[in-house]
Amino acid sequence: MRIDILTIFPGMFNAVLNESIIKRAQLKEKVKIVLHNIRDFSLDKHCKVDDRPFGGGPGMVMHPEPIFRAVEHALACASGNKAAARKRRFGRSRGAKRKIILLSPQGKRLDQKSAKKMAKMKQIILICGHYEGIDERVKRFLVDEEVSIGDYVLTGGELPAMVFVDCIVRLLPGVLGEKKSLHFESFEGNLLEYPQYTRPANYKGMQVPQVLLSGDHNKIQEWRKEESIKITKKRRPDLFRSGEKKVKRG
Protein backbone atom coordinates (compact mmCIF):
# COMPACT_ATOMS: atom_id res chain seq x y z
CA MET A 1 0.00 0.00 0.00
CA ARG A 2 1.02 3.57 -0.67
CA ILE A 3 -0.24 6.43 1.53
CA ASP A 4 0.24 10.03 0.41
CA ILE A 5 -0.34 12.69 3.07
CA LEU A 6 -1.07 16.24 1.93
CA THR A 7 -0.45 18.77 4.68
CA ILE A 8 0.87 22.25 5.36
CA PHE A 9 2.73 20.91 8.42
CA PRO A 10 4.74 17.85 7.24
CA GLY A 11 7.10 18.20 10.22
CA MET A 12 4.30 17.15 12.58
CA PHE A 13 4.51 13.59 11.21
CA ASN A 14 8.18 12.93 12.03
CA ALA A 15 7.66 11.26 15.38
CA VAL A 16 4.74 9.06 14.38
CA LEU A 17 6.13 7.83 11.06
CA ASN A 18 9.64 7.19 12.34
CA GLU A 19 8.96 5.11 15.43
CA SER A 20 7.70 1.68 16.38
CA ILE A 21 5.39 -0.42 14.18
CA ILE A 22 4.79 2.24 11.51
CA LYS A 23 8.53 2.67 11.06
CA ARG A 24 9.08 -1.09 10.82
CA ALA A 25 6.20 -1.48 8.35
CA GLN A 26 7.91 1.02 6.06
CA LEU A 27 11.30 -0.66 6.45
CA LYS A 28 9.69 -4.04 5.64
CA GLU A 29 8.11 -2.35 2.57
CA LYS A 30 4.59 -3.24 3.69
CA VAL A 31 3.65 0.40 3.21
CA LYS A 32 5.16 3.44 1.54
CA ILE A 33 4.20 6.72 3.20
CA VAL A 34 4.93 9.94 1.32
CA LEU A 35 4.46 13.47 2.71
CA HIS A 36 3.61 16.38 0.41
CA ASN A 37 3.66 20.00 1.51
CA ILE A 38 0.53 21.64 0.06
CA ARG A 39 2.42 24.96 -0.02
CA ASP A 40 4.72 23.53 -2.70
CA PHE A 41 1.70 23.39 -5.02
CA SER A 42 0.59 26.97 -4.50
CA LEU A 43 0.95 29.25 -7.53
CA ASP A 44 1.13 32.29 -5.24
CA LYS A 45 4.56 33.88 -5.01
CA HIS A 46 4.38 33.75 -1.20
CA CYS A 47 3.10 30.15 -1.30
CA LYS A 48 -0.20 31.25 0.23
CA VAL A 49 -2.73 28.43 0.58
CA ASP A 50 -5.71 30.22 2.17
CA ASP A 51 -7.99 33.20 1.71
CA ARG A 52 -11.03 34.90 3.23
CA PRO A 53 -14.37 33.15 2.74
CA PHE A 54 -16.71 34.45 0.05
CA GLY A 55 -19.78 35.93 1.71
CA GLY A 56 -17.79 36.95 4.80
CA GLY A 57 -17.43 35.26 8.15
CA PRO A 58 -14.58 34.41 10.50
CA GLY A 59 -11.27 32.70 9.66
CA MET A 60 -9.63 31.58 6.45
CA VAL A 61 -10.49 28.87 3.93
CA MET A 62 -7.95 26.72 2.07
CA HIS A 63 -7.72 27.38 -1.68
CA PRO A 64 -8.80 24.53 -3.97
CA GLU A 65 -5.95 24.89 -6.47
CA PRO A 66 -2.91 23.75 -4.41
CA ILE A 67 -4.94 20.78 -3.15
CA PHE A 68 -6.09 19.70 -6.62
CA ARG A 69 -2.50 20.06 -7.87
CA ALA A 70 -1.05 18.14 -4.92
CA VAL A 71 -3.52 15.27 -5.46
CA GLU A 72 -2.66 15.20 -9.15
CA HIS A 73 1.01 14.98 -8.22
CA ALA A 74 0.41 12.15 -5.71
CA LEU A 75 -1.54 10.20 -8.33
CA ALA A 76 1.17 10.74 -10.93
CA CYS A 77 3.92 9.64 -8.49
CA ALA A 78 2.02 6.42 -7.80
CA SER A 79 1.14 5.59 -11.39
CA GLY A 80 4.30 6.98 -12.96
CA ASN A 81 1.95 8.40 -15.58
CA LYS A 82 1.37 12.13 -15.39
CA ALA A 83 -1.04 12.29 -18.34
CA ALA A 84 -3.36 9.65 -16.89
CA ALA A 85 -3.35 11.35 -13.52
CA ARG A 86 -4.21 14.68 -15.14
CA LYS A 87 -7.03 13.13 -17.13
CA ARG A 88 -8.87 12.00 -13.98
CA ARG A 89 -8.27 15.28 -12.23
CA PHE A 90 -11.92 16.12 -11.66
CA GLY A 91 -13.26 12.59 -11.44
CA ARG A 92 -13.49 10.43 -8.35
CA SER A 93 -11.65 7.12 -7.97
CA ARG A 94 -14.71 4.98 -8.99
CA GLY A 95 -13.95 1.31 -8.51
CA ALA A 96 -10.18 1.79 -8.39
CA LYS A 97 -8.30 0.39 -5.40
CA ARG A 98 -7.53 3.96 -4.44
CA LYS A 99 -9.21 6.47 -2.17
CA ILE A 100 -8.82 10.22 -1.89
CA ILE A 101 -9.82 11.08 1.65
CA LEU A 102 -10.40 14.40 3.34
CA LEU A 103 -10.03 14.35 7.11
CA SER A 104 -13.05 16.29 8.29
CA PRO A 105 -15.25 16.51 11.41
CA GLN A 106 -18.20 16.30 9.00
CA GLY A 107 -17.08 12.93 7.64
CA LYS A 108 -18.13 9.37 8.40
CA ARG A 109 -16.68 8.29 11.73
CA LEU A 110 -13.65 5.99 11.39
CA ASP A 111 -14.25 2.55 12.90
CA GLN A 112 -12.63 -0.88 12.74
CA LYS A 113 -14.98 -2.07 9.98
CA SER A 114 -14.20 0.84 7.65
CA ALA A 115 -10.49 0.59 8.56
CA LYS A 116 -10.46 -3.02 7.33
CA LYS A 117 -11.96 -1.95 4.00
CA MET A 118 -9.39 0.84 3.66
CA ALA A 119 -6.56 -1.60 4.41
CA LYS A 120 -7.39 -3.35 1.11
CA MET A 121 -6.63 -0.24 -0.98
CA LYS A 122 -3.49 0.11 -3.08
CA GLN A 123 -3.21 3.87 -2.62
CA ILE A 124 -4.77 6.24 -0.11
CA ILE A 125 -4.36 10.00 -0.40
CA LEU A 126 -5.07 11.89 2.81
CA ILE A 127 -5.84 15.60 2.73
CA CYS A 128 -5.34 17.49 6.00
CA GLY A 129 -7.44 20.62 6.32
CA HIS A 130 -6.66 23.67 8.42
CA TYR A 131 -8.09 27.04 9.46
CA GLU A 132 -11.89 27.22 8.99
CA GLY A 133 -11.65 24.33 6.55
CA ILE A 134 -11.38 23.69 2.84
CA ASP A 135 -13.07 25.11 -0.27
CA GLU A 136 -16.24 23.06 -0.85
CA ARG A 137 -15.19 22.19 -4.43
CA VAL A 138 -12.48 19.91 -3.05
CA LYS A 139 -15.19 17.96 -1.22
CA ARG A 140 -17.60 17.92 -4.15
CA PHE A 141 -15.30 17.20 -7.05
CA LEU A 142 -12.08 15.69 -5.76
CA VAL A 143 -12.43 13.54 -2.69
CA ASP A 144 -14.01 10.10 -2.53
CA GLU A 145 -14.79 10.21 1.18
CA GLU A 146 -14.66 12.48 4.20
CA VAL A 147 -13.47 10.74 7.36
CA SER A 148 -13.85 11.98 10.92
CA ILE A 149 -12.05 10.57 13.96
CA GLY A 150 -14.75 11.68 16.39
CA ASP A 151 -17.36 14.27 17.24
CA TYR A 152 -15.02 17.08 18.24
CA VAL A 153 -13.15 19.76 16.31
CA LEU A 154 -9.36 19.82 16.10
CA THR A 155 -7.23 22.65 14.71
CA GLY A 156 -6.06 20.60 11.72
CA GLY A 157 -6.28 17.28 9.92
CA GLU A 158 -2.75 16.18 10.87
CA LEU A 159 -3.61 14.36 14.10
CA PRO A 160 -6.62 12.65 12.46
CA ALA A 161 -4.34 11.59 9.56
CA MET A 162 -1.88 10.06 12.06
CA VAL A 163 -4.71 8.18 13.77
CA PHE A 164 -5.93 6.96 10.39
CA VAL A 165 -2.45 5.80 9.27
CA ASP A 166 -1.78 3.98 12.54
CA CYS A 167 -5.15 2.25 12.46
CA ILE A 168 -4.76 1.10 8.81
CA VAL A 169 -1.08 0.14 8.77
CA ARG A 170 -1.38 -2.31 11.68
CA LEU A 171 -4.02 -4.17 9.67
CA LEU A 172 -1.77 -4.72 6.65
CA PRO A 173 -0.67 -8.35 6.24
CA GLY A 174 2.70 -9.02 7.83
CA VAL A 175 2.87 -5.79 9.83
CA LEU A 176 2.01 -7.17 13.27
CA GLY A 177 4.20 -10.02 14.44
CA GLU A 178 1.45 -12.46 15.41
CA LYS A 179 -1.46 -12.82 13.00
CA LYS A 180 -3.64 -14.06 15.85
CA SER A 181 -3.33 -10.79 17.77
CA LEU A 182 -5.70 -9.14 15.26
CA HIS A 183 -8.36 -11.81 15.74
CA PHE A 184 -8.82 -11.43 19.48
CA GLU A 185 -8.89 -7.70 19.86
CA SER A 186 -11.65 -5.23 20.58
CA PHE A 187 -14.43 -4.86 17.99
CA GLU A 188 -13.87 -8.34 16.51
CA GLY A 189 -17.23 -10.10 16.53
CA ASN A 190 -18.76 -6.92 18.02
CA LEU A 191 -17.09 -7.54 21.37
CA LEU A 192 -14.51 -5.64 23.41
CA GLU A 193 -11.38 -7.53 24.39
CA TYR A 194 -11.19 -9.56 27.63
CA PRO A 195 -8.88 -8.39 30.48
CA GLN A 196 -5.17 -9.16 30.04
CA TYR A 197 -2.65 -9.90 32.81
CA THR A 198 1.08 -10.61 32.93
CA ARG A 199 3.68 -11.46 35.58
CA PRO A 200 3.79 -11.28 38.56
CA ALA A 201 0.75 -13.41 39.47
CA ASN A 202 0.53 -11.50 42.72
CA TYR A 203 1.41 -7.80 42.67
CA LYS A 204 1.23 -6.22 46.16
CA GLY A 205 -1.69 -8.50 47.06
CA MET A 206 -3.53 -7.93 43.74
CA GLN A 207 -4.10 -11.42 42.31
CA VAL A 208 -4.37 -12.57 38.73
CA PRO A 209 -7.62 -14.59 38.24
CA GLN A 210 -6.86 -18.21 39.15
CA VAL A 211 -8.25 -19.61 35.89
CA LEU A 212 -5.45 -17.93 33.88
CA LEU A 213 -2.86 -19.84 35.91
CA SER A 214 -4.68 -23.17 35.61
CA GLY A 215 -3.18 -24.23 32.27
CA ASP A 216 -6.68 -25.41 31.18
CA HIS A 217 -7.06 -23.82 27.75
CA ASN A 218 -10.76 -24.58 27.35
CA LYS A 219 -11.56 -22.99 30.68
CA ILE A 220 -9.38 -19.99 29.83
CA GLN A 221 -11.19 -19.52 26.50
CA GLU A 222 -14.56 -19.78 28.23
CA TRP A 223 -13.55 -17.25 30.89
CA ARG A 224 -12.27 -14.82 28.26
CA LYS A 225 -15.47 -15.06 26.23
CA GLU A 226 -17.59 -14.45 29.35
CA GLU A 227 -15.46 -11.45 30.35
CA SER A 228 -15.65 -10.03 26.81
CA ILE A 229 -19.44 -10.27 26.87
CA LYS A 230 -19.64 -8.77 30.38
CA ILE A 231 -17.40 -5.80 29.50
CA THR A 232 -19.14 -5.14 26.17
CA LYS A 233 -22.63 -5.26 27.71
CA LYS A 234 -21.56 -2.85 30.43
CA ARG A 235 -19.46 -0.38 28.41
CA ARG A 236 -20.82 -0.65 24.87
CA PRO A 237 -24.39 -1.98 24.94
CA ASP A 238 -24.86 -0.52 21.42
CA LEU A 239 -22.01 -2.67 20.08
CA PHE A 240 -23.33 -5.76 21.86
CA ARG A 241 -26.85 -5.26 20.50
CA SER A 242 -25.61 -4.88 16.91
CA GLY A 243 -23.64 -8.14 17.34
CA GLU A 244 -26.81 -9.91 18.55
CA LYS A 245 -28.77 -8.60 15.54
CA LYS A 246 -26.07 -9.94 13.21
CA VAL A 247 -26.28 -13.40 14.79
CA LYS A 248 -30.10 -13.40 14.50
CA ARG A 249 -29.88 -12.39 10.83
CA GLY A 250 -27.51 -15.34 10.43
Ligand SMILES: C[S@@+](CC[C@H](N)C(=O)[O-])C[C@H]1O[C@@H](n2cnc3c(N)ncnc32)[C@H](O)[C@@H]1O
Ligand atom coordinates in the same frame (compact mmCIF):
# COMPACT_ATOMS: atom_id res chain seq x y z
C1 LIG B 1 -10.80 23.77 12.62
S1 LIG B 1 -11.16 22.40 11.59
C2 LIG B 1 -12.45 23.05 10.59
C3 LIG B 1 -13.79 22.82 11.17
C4 LIG B 1 -14.93 23.37 10.30
N1 LIG B 1 -14.96 24.80 10.36
C5 LIG B 1 -16.27 22.80 10.78
O1 LIG B 1 -16.91 23.44 11.62
O2 LIG B 1 -16.64 21.68 10.33
C6 LIG B 1 -9.79 22.38 10.51
C7 LIG B 1 -9.48 21.03 9.91
O3 LIG B 1 -9.16 20.11 10.95
C8 LIG B 1 -9.49 18.79 10.54
N2 LIG B 1 -10.34 18.20 11.59
C9 LIG B 1 -10.80 18.83 12.70
N3 LIG B 1 -11.51 18.01 13.48
C10 LIG B 1 -11.52 16.80 12.87
C11 LIG B 1 -12.09 15.52 13.18
N4 LIG B 1 -12.82 15.33 14.27
N5 LIG B 1 -11.86 14.50 12.33
C12 LIG B 1 -11.14 14.67 11.20
N6 LIG B 1 -10.58 15.87 10.85
C13 LIG B 1 -10.76 16.92 11.66
C14 LIG B 1 -10.16 18.90 9.17
O4 LIG B 1 -9.20 18.59 8.18
C15 LIG B 1 -10.55 20.36 9.10
O5 LIG B 1 -10.60 20.85 7.78
